[in-house]
Amino acid sequence: MNKIRTATALTTLGLVAVMMAGCASAAADAGDGGDAAPVDELRLGYFANVTHAPALVGLEEGLFDEALGDVEVTTQVFNAGPAAIEALSAGAIDATYIGPNPSINTFIQSGGESARIVAGAATGGAALVVREGIDDPADLAGTTIATPQLGNTQDVAARVWLADEGFETDTSGGGDVQITPTENAQTLTLFQDGQLDGAWLPEPWVSRLVIDAGAHVLQDEADLWEDGEFPTTVLLVRKEFLEEHPDVVADLLEGHEAAVRWIADNPEEAPAVINGAIEKETGKPLADAVIQRALEHVTFSVDPHADTFETLVENGIEAGTQKEGSIEGLFDLRLLNEQLEAAGEEPVSAAGLGED
Structure with missing residues (x-):
């Protein structure tokens, strides 16, 4: 059920x-x-x-x-x-x-x-999902992740979390981890093609990458807030x-x-x-x-x-x-x-x- x-x-x-x-x-x-x-x-x-x-x-x-x-x-x-x-x-x-x-x-x-x-x-209903081989935040160095749009709620969450993990990012896509604002449907395709290492997304896109594209959750945003x-x-x-x-x-x-x-x-x-x-x-x-x-x-x-x-x-x-x-x-x-x-x-x- x-x-x-x-x-x-x-x-x-x-x-x-x-x-x-x-x-x-x-x-x-x-x-x-x-x-x-x-x-x-x-x-x-x-x-x-x-x-x-x-x-x-x-x-x-x-x-x-x-x-x-x-x-x-x-x-x-x-x-x-x-x-x-x-x-x-x-x-x-x-x-x-x-x-x-x-x-x-x-x-x-x-x-x-x-x-x-x-x-x-x-x-x-939002999380960072990543490809196989990324099992710890430290593994994100040099990777590229997507968010739905610059300044949207998941984009902000991703940037703040990465900063807390010691990574530098900028709004033009530079830094230790490159953040690429990308339309959700395109994110799925790019991830499946190996052109993205992960994405911070809302549902159902988190579940689509997990079930349809073999991603796994590295950080559930609920774990970052009191009572989730x-x-x-x-x-x-x-x-x-x-x-x-x-x-x-x-x-x-x-x-x-x-x-x-x-x-x-x-x-x-x-x-x-x-x-x-x-x-x-x-x-x-x-x-x-x-x-x-x-x-x-x-x-x-x-x-x-x-x-x-x-x-x-x-x-x-x-x-x-x-x-x-x-x-x-x-x-x-x-x-x-x-x-x-x-x-x-x-x-x-x-x-x-x-x-x-």
Whole structure:
């Protein structure tokens, strides 16, 4: 039986309560939206990754459509966070599932004007996988490893870990270990062809390299965090959109919560649904063993684990991929907590880094 790890603080009866009440008062607090014209479309970004399963399930099961009613959900698929941030900053999308480090980057670079994290989505599910013959960090000297994109969450993790192991890297691909930002699908091909020695990746790519390409895990990122909990995916909304259309964001959150709940409540069906969504985007389904292994290493939760974000800021600065700056105000969890409280569940914390 496939094991899917979930940490949803939600109940079925609570969802009914949320749908009946709760969204209105939080929406009023998040922004009045009084002068904004109504919208008939919400443009949502996500990746075709297991760590973005709430997005995949929400779309496949019609949970976003059900929650948003007359507001149509249109989507754009990205390979990594920095590309999604470009689209968000340009106004091409309104919200996106994304890793924490690009969320931090855009907030700091915009002086807090670009976007807000409104919920968590996934924790865990990232690791450094390497070829045969690399059995110890010291064996990485002179090797080349891939990350999804310069400055994305796994790229930062790789650079900081390598520095802790005594290796120098730089953002142009030099140093004791060369880091080559590479699209995930291409990383698999290059690794199979012997052109890469390893990669720091999110799921399902970790499991694909392990099962399909004979790699092994040298460092599971979960082992670097207290209790193994580190945010992999959050739900980020453009600040202007949140202020002008808090009611639409509340409905998006309702669909998001329903998707997290669905994964928890349907452990037998979830792998096939998630795999089917990945197949639509990539043209090929994952092997059963890959999707099962990947899901065992990811926990789905609406808690963004805001208490880890100061450490993530320090990591980004150390990695040389972000500027110094404050992230106070990065989180706006009021709409989420209004729904959780209506469901009789404990609110999640912004850890002093915004509204909750």
